[in-house]
Amino acid sequence: SxxxxxxxxxxxxxxxxxxxxxxxxxxxxxxxxxxxxxxxxxxxxxxxxxxxxxxxxxxxxxxxxxxxxxxxxxxxxxxxxxxxxxxxxxxxxxxxxxxxxxxxxxxxxxxxxxxxxxxxxxxxxxxxxxxxxxxxxxxxxxxxxxxxxxxxxxxxxxxxxxxxxxxxxxxKKEKILVGVNEYKSDQEAKIRIHRIRTVEWERKRRSYLKGFRKRRDAAAVRDALQKVKEVFLTSQNMIPVLVEGVKAGATLGEIHDVMREAIGFKFEY
Missing domain, CATH: 3.20.20.240 (Methylmalonyl-CoA mutase)
Structure with missing residues (x-):
């Protein structure tokens, strides 16, 4: 940055x-x-x-x-x-x-x-x-x-x-931030902000993913993710196994999860 x-x-x-x-x-x-x-x-x-x-x-x-x-x-x-x-x-x-x-x-x-x-x-x-x-x-x-x-x-x-x-x-005001710790204003201009319909979008996405996972070949996804994990721990090109994983129906989140697990990070959902 x-x-x-x-x-x-x-x-x-x-x-x-x-x-x-x-x-x-x-x-x-x-x-x-x-x-x-x-x-x-x-x-x-x-x-x-x-x-x-x-x-x-x-x-x-x-x-x-x-x-x-x-x-x-x-x-x-x-x-x-x-x-x-x-x-x-x-x-x-x-x-x-x-x-x-x-x-x-x-x-x-x-x-x-x-x-x-x-x-x-x-x-x-x-x-x-x-x-x-x-x-x-x-x-x-x-x-x-x-x-x-x-x-x-x-x-x-x-x-x-x-x-x-x-x-x-x-x-401590050793670093001045205009509008924050100096040159404040009692009447700040209001701006329009982007509001996300979080609940609605999450519901729709969850519904889509549920149906998507039912339609895909679970065994093929499991095998593809295992290949991603194995190759991730080597110096080989990752692109071919990532493409195979996506074609098998693995989601971006699942692909990220197996790579995290490969280096010792595991997230509980």
Whole structure:
């Protein structure tokens, strides 16, 4: 994601690009220069969206989008201003699209490769981020890889710790959030939000799935899911067994469940 700390976000993506190229060349011996291109898709941060004065989120998403574009990302999805309250309405989703279009076609910043390169502050920040990110990668490898980092709870704890620190900064006003801990308004503009007919849609979907499961070949589904589980634990291409699973009638939820179970996660419904 691209957050609101403008220079830090630009430096983050630039550091990631450097590391990607180094790892591909030095660890994996990549010969084709195209293999070292860092292709990435970015969404503006949902964590920076506020429910207070939600229209301010349009400005936040625009700034975060510009940071991402200036850092050279390939794909961008700005969050909609009402996502702190509900799923986006057609209006808010369209405005998010307009952010991309205006940046792409009116500002001209997408025409220049790495336009902020050479700035002393940005280059030093990128250097620092590259070193810090490399340390985190090394730590994860020492733990046995990303699967072990997730299984042990380490990754989740890192995220929670960052959230707690940020919330404390907001509560102490060390970090100003416009409309939240400063510049509040007693009369906020009302916006239309998207309302989901949850009960009705759930009832219809449950009814459909019940009929779908009755009509399919249960044995074929069971065999297909077992193949998904077995291949998931190898380095083989997953696509063929996933296609077989879907053709047999396995649902997306069932396919996800067997992959979770394969690495030790099981959900009770």
């Amino acid at each position: 691209s957050c609101i700390d403008f220079f830090e976000e630009v430096a983050k993506f630039r550091a990631m690009r450097r590391l990607w190229a180094k790892i591909l060349k030095e660890r994996y011996g990549a010969q084709n220069p195209r293999s070292c291109w860092f292709r990435t898709s970015v969404q503006t941060a949902g964590s920076s969206l506020t429910t207070q004065q939600p229209l301010n989120n349009l400005i936040r998403a625009t700034i975060e989008s510009m940071a991402a574009v200036l850092s050279g990302i390939q794909s961008l999805q700005p969050s909609s201003y009402d996502e702190g309250l509900s799923l986006p309405t057609e209006e808010s989703a369209t405005l998010s699209l307009r952010i991309q279009q205006i940046i792409a076609h009116e500002t001209g910043i997408a025409k220049v490769v790495d336009p902020l390169a050479g700035s002393y502050y940005l280059e030093s920040l990128t250097d620092r981020y590259e070193k810090e990110i490399a340390k985190v990668i090394a730590k994860i490898e020492e733990m046995g890889g990303m699967v072990e980092a997730v299984r042990s709870g380490w990754l989740e704890n890192q995220i929670l710790e960052a959230r707690v620190i940020r919330q404390k900064e907001i509560e």
